[in-house]
Amino acid sequence: MNCKYHNQEKAQWYCHQCDISFCLNCCDINQREIAPRCLLCRTHLESYGVSDKVTPFWNKLSEFNKYPWQKNAYNFLLTYMGIAFVIGLLTDFIPIAMIQLLLLLALYSIGIGYVFTVLTRTARGKFDAPSYDEALTFNSDSMTGKVIGLYLVLFGLGYLGVTFFGTGFVIPYLAVISFSSPAMLIVLAMEKHVTSAVNPARIASCVRAIGWPYLLLFGFSFLIDFSLEFAQSQLHFWLPQAIAYPMLFAALAYFYIVKFNMFGYVAFQYHVELGYGIDSENLIDTDSPEAIEKRLLAKADVYIQEGRFEDAEDVLYDLAQDKRHTVKALERLVRLNMVRRNPAGTIKAANNYYQNPNLPSIGIEALRLYQEILAFEPRFKPMNAKSRAVLVNQMKHKRYLEDVNALASVNEKMQNDVNLPWLMLSRARFESEVMNDDASALSMLNKLLSKYPRGSHQKEAEQLRQVCQSMQQKAPSA
Numbered sequence: 001m002n003c004k005y006h007n008q009e010k011a012q013w014y015c016h017q018c019d020i021s022f023c024l025n026c027c028d029i030n031q032r033e034i035a036p037r038c039l040l041c042r043t044h045l046e047s048y049g050v051s052d053k054v055t056p057f058w059n060k061l062s063e064f065n066k067y068p069w070q071k072n073a074y075n076f077l078l079t080y081m082g083i084a085f086v087i088g089l090l091t092d093f094i095p096i097a098m099i100q101l102l103l104l105l106a107l108y109s110i111g112i113g114y115v116f117t118v119l120t121r122t123a124r125g126k127f128d129a130p131s132y133d134e135a136l137t138f139n140s141d142s143m144t145g146k147v148i149g150l151y152l153v154l155f156g157l158g159y160l161g162v163t164f165f166g167t168g169f170v171i172p173y174l175a176v177i178s179f180s181s182p183a184m185l186i187v188l189a190m191e192k193h194v195t196s197a198v199n200p201a202r203i204a205s206c207v208r209a210i211g212w213p214y215l216l217l218f219g220f221s222f223l224i225d226f227s228l229e230f231a232q233s234q235l236h237f238w239l240p241q242a243i244a245y246p247m248l249f250a251a252l253a254y255f256y257i258v259k260f261n262m263f264g265y266v267a268f269q270y271h272v273e274l275g276y277g278i279d280s281e282n283l284i285d286t287d288s289p290e291a292i293e294k295r296l297l298a299k300a301d302v303y304i305q306e307g308r309f310e311d312a313e314d315v316l317y318d319l320a321q322d323k324r325h326t327v328k329a330l331e332r333l334v335r336l337n338m339v340r341r342n343p344a345g346t347i348k349a350a351n352n353y354y355q356n357p358n359l360p361s362i363g364i365e366a367l368r369l370y371q372e373i374l375a376f377e378p379r380f381k382p383m384n385a386k387s388r389a390v391l392v393n394q395m396k397h398k399r400y401l402e403d404v405n406a407l408a409s410v411n412e413k414m415q416n417d418v419n420l421p422w423l424m425l426s427r428a429r430f431e432s433e434v435m436n437d438d439a440s441a442l443s444m445l446n447k448l449l450s451k452y453p454r455g456s457h458q459k460e461a462e463q464l465r466q467v468c469q470s471m472q473q474k475a476p477s478a
Helices: 061-069 071-093 098-123 134-139 145-167 167-191 200-210 213-238 243-269 289-305 309-320 325-339 343-353 360-376 385-394 396-407 420-433 438-451 458-474
Strands: 014-015 021-024
Touching: 061 071, 061 243, 061 289, 071 098, 071 243, 098 134, 098 145, 098 243, 134 385, 134 438, 145 167, 145 243, 167 200, 167 213, 167 243, 200 213, 289 309, 289 325, 309 325, 325 343, 325 360, 360 385, 360 458, 385 396, 385 458, 396 420, 420 458, 438 458
Parallel strands: none
Antiparallel strands: 014 021
């Protein structure tokens, strides 16, 4: 389903009261609120989800593999290796089994806290790796205890199954647990309850919500676990324990960061289907200037299509206060007032548009808009010499002669405009290059240099005058 107001965009939100589907850009998003509000009735919107809008997880495998190389994750891996090295030395020198077990538990706890932080952070739409401090804060929920509790429950269920059904129960049970493990870990991370993670109904609903891609998720998870087992077996075989310890735990941390990043992205991709909410601002592209401008202008589109022109004007004038978006906002205001058949509003917005100091960089767009304005209000002319010069410089055809004459005709108020020499120069250039009338151009240039002999225009004016004089000298011989 596409947005009502931007029919090339996928709908992201739905308003029950208005019965309207909105794309991500045309919603009123406030970071303090649980969901965006409808621009028309101000009620909270319901999400359609993003599973068909974002890149599917099976096309992001290379991104998952790069995740541990982000600065925060890489620093964690180095720190984790250092801690593992120290604990490896301690376990060599302290042969007491209980102390060794506690040291290993502490080491695993650090890793568990970090990878579950990766999962939940990614699930919220934040794709940068967390710092170790964030992982410590997250682990205040005692994820280590919950993971231990999860595996104790699974072991207990397996033990009961073997007791009642015999050893033939083991293989099917392990197969079911293996297949369900991605769903169990996602549920445990997001809901933080062991009972939810082992609830068959919750596991089944998770698998059903993801659909057939769950088979891919299980397959990728299985491959990661298999790769980890192979790496660990090789390290154990070839390296002494003091060196193997940090390498083993570094491999463990690396593969599990990749795996849990993938799980988190799946939770993000299917968050609506899974019944989880994420901050709506995390869905927005905040990096691309074009995307930001598009989103800011989209609100005006909604009001315009609903006939609420005053609201659209308010949005556009507010947007025009930001210098980064002034041009687009004023251009939209000009066209809005022309559609409304409002000459006064059109001229007001157009005069503001043509006062833009960066107008030379958008000369073609400025000329196109000027022609549209003339078709609506033939008497309009920009009120400053610089914008007129920009327009004349874009007029490269003889059909513009009448427009050039109108723009070059200045009133008394513009006689003191500091950019008037540039307007005179642009008019002379039009006569020479477009009309091929070097005599008229030369006359204008002489008048220009006589009246304004000094200034930034001087060099260009003198060069053009030399060209015109040269062309006049060649004319008789031709």
